[in-house]
Amino acid sequence: MLKFFIPLIMLIQLYKEWKVVQLGLGVMAFVLGLSCFHDFYMYNLGFMFGMDYLSYIMVYLSIWIMFLVLLASEKVKEHKNFHFSFGLVNLILLLFLMITFSSISYLIFYVSFEASLIPTLILILGWGYQPERIQAGIYMLFYTLTLSLPLLVCLLNIYYTKESLVMGSSCSSMKDSNYMMNIWYLFMVLAFLVKLPMYMFHLWLPKAHVEAPVAGSMILAGILLKLGGYGLFRVLIMFQLIGVKVSSVWMSMGLMGGFIISLVCLRQIDIKSLIAYSSVVHMGLVLCGLMIFSWWGLMGAIVVMIGHGLCSSGLFSLANMIYERVGSRSLFLSKGLLTFMPSMAMWWFILSVSNMAAPPSLNLVGEISLIISMISWSEMSIIGIMLISFFSAAYTLYMYSLSQHGLFYNSLYACCSGKVREYILLALHWLPLNILILNMKLISGV
Numbered sequence: 001m002l003k004f005f006i007p008l009i010m011l012i013q014l015y016k017e018w019k020v021v022q023l024g025l026g027v028m029a030f031v032l033g034l035s036c037f038h039d040f041y042m043y044n045l046g047f048m049f050g051m052d053y054l055s056y057i058m059v060y061l062s063i064w065i066m067f068l069v070l071l072a073s074e075k076v077k078e079h080k081n082f083h084f085s086f087g088l089v090n091l092i093l094l095l096f097l098m099i100t101f102s103s104i105s106y107l108i109f110y111v112s113f114e115a116s117l118i119p120t121l122i123l124i125l126g127w128g129y130q131p132e133r134i135q136a137g138i139y140m141l142f143y144t145l146t147l148s149l150p151l152l153v154c155l156l157n158i159y160y161t162k163e164s165l166v167m168g169s170s171c172s173s174m175k176d177s178n179y180m181m182n183i184w185y186l187f188m189v190l191a192f193l194v195k196l197p198m199y200m201f202h203l204w205l206p207k208a209h210v211e212a213p214v215a216g217s218m219i220l221a222g223i224l225l226k227l228g229g230y231g232l233f234r235v236l237i238m239f240q241l242i243g244v245k246v247s248s249v250w251m252s253m254g255l256m257g258g259f260i261i262s263l264v265c266l267r268q269i270d271i272k273s274l275i276a277y278s279s280v281v282h283m284g285l286v287l288c289g290l291m292i293f294s295w296w297g298l299m300g301a302i303v304v305m306i307g308h309g310l311c312s313s314g315l316f317s318l319a320n321m322i323y324e325r326v327g328s329r330s331l332f333l334s335k336g337l338l339t340f341m342p343s344m345a346m347w348w349f350i351l352s353v354s355n356m357a358a359p360p361s362l363n364l365v366g367e368i369s370l371i372i373s374m375i376s377w378s379e380m381s382i383i384g385i386m387l388i389s390f391f392s393a394a395y396t397l398y399m400y401s402l403s404q405h406g407l408f409y410n411s412l413y414a415c416c417s418g419k420v421r422e423y424i425l426l427a428l429h430w431l432p433l434n435i436l437i438l439n440m441k442l443i444s445g446v
Contacts, residue, residue, distance in 0.1 A: 001049035001102050004032065004059070008095055015088040018070070018077050025067040025094075032060050048105045048166075054302060058101040058223075058230055061309050064432070065222035066094045069215045071425045072317045075324060076127065076213075086127060090215065093119035097223055101230065106155050106165040109234070110148075113227060117144055120224060123216040124208060133211035139204040147194050150187035157184065158238070167234060185239045185246075189232065196228030198287055199257020202280045209276035214320035217272065221279055222313035226305050228283070232290050233298070243293060250291040251377070255384030258284035262391030266398060271319045271329045274399050275312055278355065281392060282308045282363075289370045292377045300369025307362030307433060311354045314429030317422075318348060322403075325416055331399070335406035343417050345404050347426045354430070356396040357389075360437045 011024045035044075042050040051059065069090060077083040096119065099112040117140070124137045159165050194201045205225075209217050236243050258281045265281070268274040282304060289301035319329060321344065326334045338345045354361035367389075374381040 001044050001046060001051065003044075004028070004098065004102075005049075005095070008091065008098065012088065012091045012095065015091060016084050018083060018087060021087050021091065022067070022070045025063060025070065029060065029063045029067055032056075032063060042104065044102075045104075048108055049099075049102045050104045051102050054230065054233060055101050057302065057306060058226060059098055061226070061306060062094060062097045062101065062223050064428075065218060065309065065313055066090060068313065068317070068425060068428055069218050071421060071428075072218060072320065073213070073215045074421060076215075081127065086123075086215070089119045089122050089126070090219075093123075093219065097227075100227060104167050106158070106167065106234075109231075110152060110155055113231065114144075114148055116224065116227070117141065120216065120219065123219070124212045127213040127215070128211045129213070130211055132207075136204075136207040136211040140208045143194050143197075143201065143204040147187070147191045151191035154184045154188045181239070182242060185242045188235050188239070192228045192231035192235065193287070194228070195231065196225065196283045196287060197280060199253060199261060199280065199284060202261070205280060206273050206276040209316075210270060210272050214317060217276075217316040217320075218313040221275070221316055222309040225279060225283060226309060229286050229290065229301060229305050232287075233301075236290065236293070240293065243291065247291045247293070247377075251288050251374070251381065252384075254284040254288040254291070255374075255381060255388065259384060259387045259391065262388060262395060265395035266391070268395075269331050271322070271331060271334070271399065271403065272316065274331075274395065275315045275319065278392070278395065279308065279312055281388060282312075285367065285370050285388065288374055288381075292373050294373045294376065296369045296376070297373035300366045300371075300373060303362055303366030303369060305366075306436075307354070307366055310429050310433040311351060311361065311363060314347075314351045314426055314433075315355060317425055317429070318344070318351060321418065321422055331402045334403055336404075338404045339415070341416055341418065347423075347430075348400060348404060350430060351426070352396050352400040354433055356393045360434050362433055362436055365437055365440055 007024065007028055011021050011028075014020050014024070036056070042052050044051045070087070073086065075081075076086050093116060096112045096116040100109055100116060103109045103112065121137050121141060124133050124140070128136070155165060190201075194204075197205050205220075209220060212220060261277050261280045261284070265274055265277045268277060286301045286304050286308075289297035289304070291297075322334050322337065322341075323329050325341070328334055337348070354363060357363040357367045371385055374385060
């Protein structure tokens with residue numbers, strides 16, 4: 001793993017060279033793509049780090065999204081808005097994320113999992129737009145920290161009983177299911193459900209998204225929400241017996257929570273807020289897939305996480321492009337974008353249909369897998385799936401039609417096309433999202 005960490009640490013030294021950092025992250029993503037020779041076993045092992053199938057995909061997603069973040073944040077450099085510090089914070093955040101996704105010790109995983117919160121907070125507080133960003137940062141900090149301390153206590157307790165925190169050795173399933181094990185299970189799962197975020201623990205997410213700069217929104221949607229799913233994937237293997245017993249609780253919360261948030265999406269007037277709430281709906285489905293303990297469920301959860309990371313990151317960058325030109329993210333003020341930015345309407349359309357899981361996006365494959373697993377678990381779940389699928393399409397079409405159609409309110413008729421950099425940014429979101437479906441055998445491992 002050092003061959004990926006050392007180039008990143010060298011890039012952190014060069015944080016004052018914006019173009020060098022951008023190019024360096026692109027080359028890192030390319031080199032990591034070449035090392036796709038994995039199977040289901042660990043490789044690149046050493047110094048308590050290593051990658052398996054899932055870690056590889058998540059590390060690749062992290063580097064790719066961070067490369068696109070710097071591409072989307074050229075305005076920070078143009079306005080000289082502390083752009084040196086901005087690059088440094090992003091690179092440090094990427095280092096923490098790579099450590100989180102590639103550690104094979106639960107303790108290193110926990111430390112870097114929590115450490116990734118600090119650079120995100122700095123991004124929101126330092127480069128956010130409105131004064132409410134302080135409240136949003138505090139919300140995010142307290143929601144995450146409140147339930148992360150019990151997680152540390154549980155990990156130390158496991159170390160006391162198992163004498164190891166290495167993921168393989170301490171993962172031998174806890175056979176006895178006394179009430180103390182149930183409490184451990186609850187505390188360990190809740191810490192990741194806040195990060196996911198699950199319905200009822202999601203209140204920090206829309207606030208953080210709305211107040212964050214475009215970089216903060218892209219990183220939050222693209223990578224940080226995946227920390228919750230990845231953590232559940234690593235932790236639930238220890239609690240299989242308890243997990244199977246209470247899976248109906250998480251399933252009902254995931255499905256009904258997704259339906260309620262879909263209705264909340266339909267009354268949003270802020271584009272960023274709408275995209276943020278749609279993330280909660282997608283993560284509700286991911287939670288259902290993880291809690292069933294079936295192969296189709298786990299595969300679908302991973303594919304939806306990757307697809308959602310690319311799709312929602314692209315939608316946030318589109319929302320930022322409108323904000324830079326119109327000066328508002330309100331769906332009532334930024335109407336008629338079809339006449340104002342005609343060439344951007346196609347990108348709005350293809351990313352919107354990807355968001356509602358239309359072919360040929362990764363979201364479609366992931367949601368089909370999740371639907372198969374949920375219906376095989378209980379046929380009653382088809383009611384929740386139908387409601388979520390219908391309203392997902394409804395709020396996505398609501399966002400697209402309300403923003404693109406209508407009369408653009410301007411005293412002078414204007415036409416504002418995008419820049420080449422913005423088209424490249426959107427294409428680099430869309431291409432992996434729709435090309436990876438050609439090699440589903442590689443992604444799903446079937």
